[in-house]
Amino acid sequence: MSGQWGSPAPYGQQPWQPAPVPTPQSAMRAAHSDRERTVDVLKAAYAEGRLSAAEYEHRMSSAHQAATYGQLASLVADLPAGPMVLPFGAAAPMVPPTFLPPAFPPPPRPSNxxxxxxxxxxxxxxxxxxxxxxxxxxxxxxxxxxxxxxxxxxxxxxxxxxxxxxxxxxxxxxxxxxxxxxxxxx
Structure with missing residues (x-):
């Protein structure tokens, strides 16, 4: 009886393996790099004044102990993950001309x-x-x-x-x- 446990499968057929159980993404295991990205979002939120010091410390320790994507996502669900898009019609912050690079050097003055x-x-x-x-x-x-x-x-x-x-x-x-x-x- 080929194709059963312990015996090789016939030519052209793969041995039977259990079907993977669908896992929701939130239950998938998180890597160190995923935790670091979450920590970066928390640092930015604290620097922008979106989190109090106590809340920042609590979320940071939770981020380092998180094992799944779901746990990490819950720590930053109420925070922006990047630059905020301004609402339609809102004025963009003005950059002072001092900090803008010069477009071109001024042309030389003609000599008399x-x-x-x-x-x-x-x-x-x-x-x-x-x-x-x-x-x-x-x-x-x-x-x-x-x-x-x-x-x-x-x-x-x-x-x-x-x-x-x-x-x-x-x-x-x-x-x-x-x-x-x-x-x-x-």
Whole structure:
């Protein structure tokens, strides 16, 4: 008699085994990871003020002793398991702009053209024996006025041109004065 207890089943047939008894999920045995997930939900609920200290301690000890999914589920049944969904029409909490990442860096400010011209003319005073000094001073003052109104970049260039321009003008004035003194003395 093949297929009975103790004898092998014929080829192609499986030996008889008892049918599994359907077990409700709440009666299934819980693992350590299941208890840890429940503990995490309890910690979050305590941190959010949903549980008192005494209730938190009681539920924590019960979670560590729970053997089934049903016991774990009963500990967190009245608590949200994740982020709460806002009811329809409720305003979302506002995040202050300070904590938001910048979308893009602000574009660089354009440089004032007259400031650039002043710096170039001031630099040329060394090669032109100071003849570009007066134009450097004029363009430098105009550029600084425009920069104050338009908030453009280039103030450093304008100041550089002004310094070299004024040094050139002062040099020419000193040269002229010395020339006049030398010519009047003879």
């Amino acid at each position: 053209g007259l400031a650039t011209a002043s710096a170039i003319l001031g630099g040329l005073t060394l090669f032109t024996l100071g003849t570009t000094g007066l134009p450097a001073v004029i363009t430098g003052h105009i550029a600084r006025g425009q920069i104050r109104r338009t908030q453009e970049a280039g103030d450093g260039l304008a100041v550089f041109g002004l310094i070299l321009g004024w040094l050139s003008v002062a040099g020419w004035m000193l040269f002229s004065l010395l020339f006049l003194l030398a010519s009047s003395g003879h």
